[in-house]
Amino acid sequence: MLPCNTCLIRSRAICGALNGDELAALNAIGRTRVLKAGEPLMWEGAESLVVANVVEGVLKVTKSLDDGREQIVGILCPADFIGRPFSAVSHQSVVALSDARICVFARGAFETFSGSHPQLQTKILERTFSELDLARDWMLLLSRKSASERVATFILEMSHRLVDHGCAGGKGPIDDLRLPFGRRQIADILGMTIETVSRQLTTLKARGLIALP
Amino acid sequence: MLPCNTCLIRSRAICGALNGDELAALNAIGRTRVLKAGEPLMWEGAESLVVANVVEGVLKVTKSLDDGREQIVGILCPADFIGRPFSAVSHQSVVALSDARICVFARGAFETFSGSHPQLQTKILERTFSELDLARDWMLLLSRKSASERVATFILEMSHRLVDHGCAGGKGPIDDLRLPFGRRQIADILGMTIETVSRQLTTLKARGLIALP
């Protein structure tokens, strides 16, 4: 039996565009892979060999400067699409933040498959447009918002993204939000230092707006 | 005769994926429009009515905060694609920086057309991935680079983009680069103030690395 039949994120992922037969064909060129928290999947500058779907867990997409300065340019949740079709090299690294499970496909085989399945292409296109919107929202945050605005935006944004996708333990979006990020990751997402993140969180706590463990 | 037949950017634009008949069909649902420098094409938050191709000129894509802080999140050159299919509202504004000429299509009609022309979808997908890469590169700049690094990156990047596309008057990429940006725009692209941009350019001039008019 096709593993896709029991896949919880199928309807939201790009696979949702495919019928039973097509799904079987796609499945034939892919395989499941499990990642431990911290484990890398692709490296910035390395050959772009695979694309994938996130089934479970959270991953980060990062870009770095030669001297080590790093920025998280994307967060991948279940049902999100990983990778860069039509490009020989990957321009970013992808690393698991929590334990994760993904469906990987060889890039070449996937490109061929998607080339003959327009509905799939359309789904990928929609997703890519959404990612672009997210990236541009983030550009505005990175360039123009103050430290406190960044942290506030971060908390709001993450409670939407993660709670919706069920990858942030906790019952209500406001009552208890458990994120798979340490201070280092938050800092890399918001373009600040861990000290500044910590200070802002402390300030929010002091003002009674949030509680910390 | 189809205007497309004499279009200089056809091969690089998404239209390059279409043959003569298809081109005629696409042309039937579109029309040419001329924009003066400074003239807006779409507004952030307004209904997303049209998509378009840039034929000539340079446009900016911007996002703003309620209090007026603004960030340029994209620069559109000839052959670039404008607009956001599959979304009822536009999440950004588009304004002409120089006099420009574009091919506009009603969004709905264009979506229908592209839905039945997979090669066109593929072209749009490739373009959107490229835009995403650019946006993410810029995120790294906005979050981690210093003022002087930003200005240097800007000059290099623009000499690639604009000279290649022939929209920056001047003969050589290094000898004479005429950009359609004032200090205000540069500041909005780099996430800085006009004063800082000016100071950095003055410093570069003092070090003999660039000359200014």
Place this chain on the structure above:
DNA sequence: CGTACACTTGAGACCATTCAAACTTGGTGG
């Protein structure tokens, strides 16, 4: 009990911003 690691807190330095003024530039009309 002690070490390791992540997080918090503090003091000082620095870079970019802010506010203000002087300086170009191009266009207009006397």
Place this chain on the structure above:
DNA sequence: CCACCAAGTTTGAATGGTCTCAAGTGTACG
């Protein structure tokens, strides 16, 4: 031709927010 103005740009001094560096606190785990 020159005076004048508006808009854009450059320059200066002071301010302030974030970073840097350093020490402290807490918590998990052997």
